[in-house]
Amino acid sequence: MQRLTVVVPAYNESAVLAAFHARLSKVLDALPLSCDVLYVDDGSRDDTWAIIQSLAGADARAGGLKLSRNFGKEAALTAGLDHVDADAAVVIDADLQDPPELIAQLVEQWQSGYDVVYATRSARAGETGLKRFTAAAFYRAMEVMSDVAVPRDTGDFRLLSRRALAALSQLRERQRFMKGLFAWIGYRQTSVKYLRDPRLAGKTKWNYWRLTQFAIEGITSFSSAPLKLATWTGLAASVVAFLFGLKVLLKALFHGDPVHGYPSLMVVILFLGGIQLLALGVIGEYLGRNYNESKQRPLYFIEEEQAPVSRTSFHTQATPRR
Numbered sequence: 001m002q003r004l005t006v007v008v009p010a011y012n013e014s015a016v017l018a019a020f021h022a023r024l025s026k027v028l029d030a031l032p033l034s035c036d037v038l039y040v041d042d043g044s045r046d047d048t049w050a051i052i053q054s055l056a057g058a059d060a061r062a063g064g065l066k067l068s069r070n071f072g073k074e075a076a077l078t079a080g081l082d083h084v085d086a087d088a089a090v091v092i093d094a095d096l097q098d099p100p101e102l103i104a105q106l107v108e109q110w111q112s113g114y115d116v117v118y119a120t121r122s123a124r125a126g127e128t129g130l131k132r133f134t135a136a137a138f139y140r141a142m143e144v145m146s147d148v149a150v151p152r153d154t155g156d157f158r159l160l161s162r163r164a165l166a167a168l169s170q171l172r173e174r175q176r177f178m179k180g181l182f183a184w185i186g187y188r189q190t191s192v193k194y195l196r197d198p199r200l201a202g203k204t205k206w207n208y209w210r211l212t213q214f215a216i217e218g219i220t221s222f223s224s225a226p227l228k229l230a231t232w233t234g235l236a237a238s239v240v241a242f243l244f245g246l247k248v249l250l251k252a253l254f255h256g257d258p259v260h261g262y263p264s265l266m267v268v269i270l271f272l273g274g275i276q277l278l279a280l281g282v283i284g285e286y287l288g289r290n291y292n293e294s295k296q297r298p299l300y301f302i303e304e305e306q307a308p309v310s311r312t313s314f315h316t317q318a319t320p321r322r
Helices: 017-030 048-058 073-082 100-111 129-145 162-168 178-184 208-222 225-255 262-295
Strands: 003-010 034-041 062-067 088-091 116-124 154-161 189-196 302-306
Touching (some): 017 048, 034 073, 073 088, 073 154, 073 178, 100 154, 154 178
Parallel strands (some): 003 034, 034 062
Antiparallel strands (some): 116 154
16 A cells, blocks of 8 residues: 655644644545654744654654754755655645645645645735735746746645655755755646635744745745846946946046036945945855855754654665765
8 A cells, every 4th residue: 555654844833733633634544545644843942842742642653753953944844754755745834724635635646647746825814915925926036037947826735756755855955945946856746726724823933034034045046046137237337337437537528527426426336335235245145055055064963753653663765964
């Protein structure tokens, strides 16, 4: 019988884990597959790990990984997927904004021949207009700038086949944008649309500062467009500055030049200085990425493991490279 593993990253999700597992269990009971669940505690400060242990004690299909600290969601996802030894894996958040009931449709598409089946949000309930606008703007900007087609309005909720998991395990870059990596591996991919629900309980961990950092991470991971934009902006500014300087020179030669023009001089200096700092900032982002990659630090460390009773141990695809 084919086996499915559901990977659930969790950070301070004690308020919702029990309700999530109850809904997920009903879904897994109805699937014609051998199923297990792998919770990944990303260094939570509440009793998330204790709840994961209690869930594992009550359900033979449930297990968990506890990371040594908060490495971030992308690393937690990587840790979970590295420990999958199944025919397919589903990635889903624990906050119940993504309905576990949709997993049956993801499995159906996988069994029809697709390697990656991602869930696309047709609507986002419980979010502010600003949040919906910025999310839409980010995905459309990625669509324009990225060298890889990252699906619109699609989060991490998806199913990956065994060969997609094997391909993903070879991508060990330190600064990870998982949505882009899922798209980059290729293979047959399709989508299933759904209505995203409001968070059931607890607070979101994604404030606007973290979302901005996440957007920068995504853009710099899969596009050199900011570098090209800095180049072309610098070239355009140089042309404008040259033409303005030529105008000033001709005016001085033919009409004289009384001591005027302090405002225009300051505008030019500030404009060019701002352009230079912007370009340096963009270059710094890419230079910092190269610096972090060159250190070759492990992606995560595991403090504690609890394998599902239905499996004797975890299988790690990338142990030497963690």
